[in-house]
Amino acid sequence: MSKESRLRASVNQKLTEMGERERLKELLRAKLTECGWKDQMKANCKAVIKEKGLEHVTVEDLVVDITPKGRALVPDSVKKELLHRIRAFLAQHAT
Amino acid sequence: MKMEEVSMSSLDNSKLEALAQDILSDLVEDACLGLCFEVHRAVKQGYFFLDDTDQESMRDFEIVDQPGLDVFGQVYNQWKNKECVCPNCSRSIAASRFAPHLEKCLGMGRNSSRIANRRIVTGNNTNNKSESDQEDNDDVNDNDWSYGAEKKAKKRKSDKNPNSPRRSKSFKHKSSMMGPRRRIDNQESPRMLMKDEAFSQ
Numbered sequence: 001m002s003k004e005s006r007l008r009a010s011v012n013q014k015l016t017e018m019g020e021r022e023r024l025k026e027l028l029r030a031k032l033t034e035c036g037w038k039d040q041m042k043a044n045c046k047a048v049i050k051e052k053g054l055e056h057v058t059v060e061d062l063v064v065d066i067t068p069k070g071r072a073l074v075p076d077s078v079k080k081e082l083l084h085r086i087r088a089f090l091a092q093h094a095t
Numbered sequence: 096m097k098m099e100e101v102s103m104s105s106l107d108n109s110k111l112e113a114l115a116q117d118i119l120s121d122l123v124e125d126a127c128l129g130l131c132f133e134v135h136r137a138v139k140q141g142y143f144f145l146d147d148t149d150q151e152s153m154r155d156f157e158i159v160d161q162p163g164l165d166v167f168g169q170v171y172n173q174w175k176n177k178e179c180v181c182p183n184c185s186r187s188i189a190a191s192r193f194a195p196h197l198e199k200c201l202g203m204g205r206n207s208s209r210i211a212n213r214r215i216v217t218g219n220n221t222n223n224k225s226e227s228d229q230e231d232n233d234d235v236n237d238n239d240w241s242y243g244a245e246k247k248a249k250k251r252k253s254d255k256n257p258n259s260p261r262r263s264k265s266f267k268h269k270s271s272m273m274g275p276r277r278r279i280d281n282q283e284s285p286r287m288l289m290k291d292e293a294f295s296q
Binding site: 004007008011012015021024025028029032038041042045049054057058059062063066067070071074079082083086087090091094095 | 107110111112114115116117118119120122123124125126127128129130131132134135138143
């Protein structure tokens with residue numbers, strides 16, 4: 001294992017163990033709902049469902065459509081805030 | 096050596112930055128997947144389209160944006176100019192003044208008994224003007240409790256609307272217990288006398 005991948009593994013482990021990952025998840029979800037991202041994505045889902053049919057739509061259909069759009073449509077302010085928190089965590093626990 | 100350390104730390108920094116970006120990317124993907132699962136479950140359980148209404152209902156309940164109407168389409172200053180007839184005194188009263196008027200009229204509000212008392216006092220004074228030349232006048236000017244004041248106090252109590260629920264307790268017991276109740280009359284009459292003095296001047 002290279003030094004870098006060891007560092008990653010230990011950071012990820014700390015993130016989970018200390019509950020920070022869960023907190024970050026909740027924060028992100030709240031921010032995305034607040035800024036309307038969730039409603040936007042739901043509208044996209046409706047389009048997929050209407051296309052594939054209510055009875056036959058699968059999780060895979062939704063994932064394949066939503067994930068790239070979702071990633072692209074996250075507002076910059078939300079990204080900045082999350083990154084700020086992540087960097088703070090790393091500064092404290094990765095060195 | 097220092098140079099290397101600096102470059103090492105900047106390399107670390109860029110690595111840390113990359114790590115931070117990766118972590119963010121993971122979190123975003125997690126949010127997307129979470130949404131997909133949520134939506135899929137709603138679709139399969141049948142509650143995904145519940146909050147949608149058909150077009151016709153949407154048009155029926157659309158927000159109204161006309162002058163003079165509120166968002167529901169109702170006229171909102173409809174009751175400003177309406178008048179109601181008071182069941183007690185049969186006068187026509189403006190709608191916004193109706194409730195306070197009823198309070199005074201029926202003698203049931205907080206201040207209605209005070210106002211009624213004041214009116215009775217002024218009513219007594221205007222009625223008794225012709226009698227004030229006689230000996231009653233001297234009695235009225237006395238600060239002590241006098242028979243004249245008691246007469247007025249008695250009159251005041253009986254002049255109250257007998258149907259009003261605010262009849263004072265002393266009125267009920269007046270016939271049976273004159274002795275101990277006198278103290279209450281005493282307290283009230285000096286006040287009444289002062290008022291009379293003010294008015295009779």
